[in-house]
Amino acid sequence: MRPGRIVMLVLGTLSALLGLGLLAAAGAAGFANYLQRDNGYFTTPSERYVTNSYALTTPRLDIMADEGVPDTAPVGVVGTVMLGGSAAAGKEIFIGIGPRSDVAAYLDGVSHSEIADVRFSPFRVDYRDVAGAQVPARPADQGFWAASASGAGEQQLEWDLRSGSWAVVIMNADGSAPVVVDMKAGARSNLLWPVFIGLLVGGIVFLLIGVPLIVVGAAGLGRGKSGPPHPGQPQAYPGQPQAYPGQLQPSSAASAPQLYMGGAVPGTVPGAGAGAVAGAPPGAGVVYPARLSGYLDSNLSRWKWLVKWLLAIPHFIVLFFLWFAFGVVTIVAWFAILFTGRYPRSLFNFNVGVIRWSWRVAFYSYGALGTDIYPPFTLERTDYPADFDVDYPEKLSRGLVLVKSWLLAIPHLLIIALLTGTAQTTWEYRDGDWVQVSAGLSLFGLLVLIAGLILLFTGVYSRGLFDFLMGLNRWTYRVAAYVSLMRDEYPPFHLDMGPRDPGDGPAIVPAVPAVPPAGPAEGQTGFYGIGGPPASGPEVPAGPDNTPRI
Numbered sequence: 001m002r003p004g005r006i007v008m009l010v011l012g013t014l015s016a017l018l019g020l021g022l023l024a025a026a027g028a029a030g031f032a033n034y035l036q037r038d039n040g041y042f043t044t045p046s047e048r049y050v051t052n053s054y055a056l057t058t059p060r061l062d063i064m065a066d067e068g069v070p071d072t073a074p075v076g077v078v079g080t081v082m083l084g085g086s087a088a089a090g091k092e093i094f095i096g097i098g099p100r101s102d103v104a105a106y107l108d109g110v111s112h113s114e115i116a117d118v119r120f121s122p123f124r125v126d127y128r129d130v131a132g133a134q135v136p137a138r139p140a141d142q143g144f145w146a147a148s149a150s151g152a153g154e155q156q157l158e159w160d161l162r163s164g165s166w167a168v169v170i171m172n173a174d175g176s177a178p179v180v181v182d183m184k185a186g187a188r189s190n191l192l193w194p195v196f197i198g199l200l201v202g203g204i205v206f207l208l209i210g211v212p213l214i215v216v217g218a219a220g221l222g223r224g225k226s227g228p229p230h231p232g233q234p235q236a237y238p239g240q241p242q243a244y245p246g247q248l249q250p251s252s253a254a255s256a257p258q259l260y261m262g263g264a265v266p267g268t269v270p271g272a273g274a275g276a277v278a279g280a281p282p283g284a285g286v287v288y289p290a291r292l293s294g295y296l297d298s299n300l301s302r303w304k305w306l307v308k309w310l311l312a313i314p315h316f317i318v319l320f321f322l323w324f325a326f327g328v329v330t331i332v333a334w335f336a337i338l339f340t341g342r343y344p345r346s347l348f349n350f351n352v353g354v355i356r357w358s359w360r361v362a363f364y365s366y367g368a369l370g371t372d373i374y375p376p377f378t379l380e381r382t383d384y385p386a387d388f389d390v391d392y393p394e395k396l397s398r399g400l401v402l403v404k405s406w407l408l409a410i411p412h413l414l415i416i417a418l419l420t421g422t423a424q425t426t427w428e429y430r431d432g433d434w435v436q437v438s439a440g441l442s443l444f445g446l447l448v449l450i451a452g453l454i455l456l457f458t459g460v461y462s463r464g465l466f467d468f469l470m471g472l473n474r475w476t477y478r479v480a481a482y483v484s485l486m487r488d489e490y491p492p493f494h495l496d497m498g499p500r501d502p503g504d505g506p507a508i509v510p511a512v513p514a515v516p517p518a519g520p521a522e523g524q525t526g527f528y529g530i531g532g533p534p535a536s537g538p539e540v541p542a543g544p545d546n547t548p549r550i
Contacts (some may be wrong), residue, residue, distance in 0.1 A: 029199055
């Protein structure tokens with residue numbers, strides 16, 4: 001991998017994330033500014049406050065009370081507060097805001113209650129009572145109020161913020177006890193519009209910096225990645241285990257960069273009718289141009305899967321950046337396909353590499369628990385026992401790109417959600433709101449857990465369970481390739497189980513009997529296909545063209 005391109009990708013991702021965060025904040029500020037149009041306020045619900053004392057007061061309210069800032073200096077440009085309410089039982093209400101020191105002197109020796117905490121969902125108010133024996137004078141007769149409102153019925157006070165230390169006082173207008181009022185509070189700020197503009201411009205600038213860095217970095221990382229080996233090379237298909245007699249193995253044709261691997265047409269079953277893969281047994285699976293394979297490690301540790309979440313953290317960090325870049329690249333590819341009908345090759349290779357990286361990490365960790373070999377830090381294909389690849393499409397439909405990622409994929413997405421979603425989703429009424437609560441493991445997670453527990457106590461990974469998990473993963477990754485705009489062929493509704501993908505090539509049956517190799521030597525790891533290394537069988541006669549006669 002190229003260090004310069006990696007740096008560009010990381011810096012671009014950080015810049016784009018910052019840009020998106022600023023745009024989200026700009027959206028919130030813009031919406032808030034819209035709500036307070038026409039001198040409107042953000043208000044709390046009107047709730048009832050009750051105290052047996054003579055007055056309700058708020059905690060200390062400090063506004064720019066630092067040294068050097070004169071008290072009562074206007075800061076109305078920052079915002080305005082509103083207090084509105086009415087007294088119960090037909091009494092007149094008094095609402096006032098005054099300097100904290102003057103309020104304290106006025107209520108000195110008077111029984112009153114301070115509002116310590118208020119919660120609105122559900123409504124709950126905590127009071128701190130201050131004892132006293134004196135009866136207060138009428139509040140409206142005091143001259144220290146910065147703003148006040150009093151009278152019968154609904155009263156409203158509006159006050160431009162000023163520097164200093166202030167207190168809010170709510171009383172009956174005649175100064176009597178108890179105090180029972182229905183109150184609401186509101187605020188508005190004149191800074192929301194300039195804040196919205198600043199956040200919007202900042203977000204756009206950071207996105208304009210980050211997106212090109214991501215695209216250029218991804219294109220550089222994906223350039224020149226040709227995928228599988230060229231035909232004619234005596235090299236095994238990447239990720240293939242050592243061959244055993246009768247095991248399904250790829251031919252040289254499977255390694256060629258052709259449209260569909262194994263010479264089959266997507267959606268066909270190898271060994272069944274036209275377009276079938278020669279030599280493949282009937283019912284081997286459905287060929288799709290997105291191919292996923294994974295070969296079970298025969299020497300898995302009993303306990304290591306318990307800590308793989310910790311061991312895989314470096315990969316999770318890297319994949320965070322890669323998947324963010326994946327999303328940006330997919331959007332760019334969407335426009336490219338819409339206008340040109342082509343998926344840029346370097347961006348295609350990058351996105352395939354990101355899914356491949358994710359699959360290797362999933363195979364190692366909690367997507368399959370299939371191997372203890374640590375995944376490589378690379379987008380390219382390697383000899384790792386888990387592999388993923390997608391045939392590059394020379395042409396893609398400009399019309400399908402508009403609907404396939406969401407509308408056409410809905411049936412598959414529902415099935416995948418059923419398999420990978422939480423086992424139980426309920427709604428509960430908590431603190432005045434309905435809250436969605438999810439509990440339990442998904443079906444997929446439960447199967448992986450069962451496989452891990454069997455491995456922990458017996459040292460054996462259930463072959464049937466592994467094959468089924470591979471089928472679920474294969475289905476999911478095929479849909480991922482389709483939703484990511486990589487292919488126009490609709491994914492099959494088919495659970496192709498087992499380690500080998502049906503599109504990886506036909507079966508090669510040896511012409512002479514062979515003795516399966518011994519188990520892996522100490523310190524080595526063996527990989528087996530479906531059923532592991534079979535026992536040796538009778539000689540299979542060869543035809544005149546040196547191909548086995550089945």
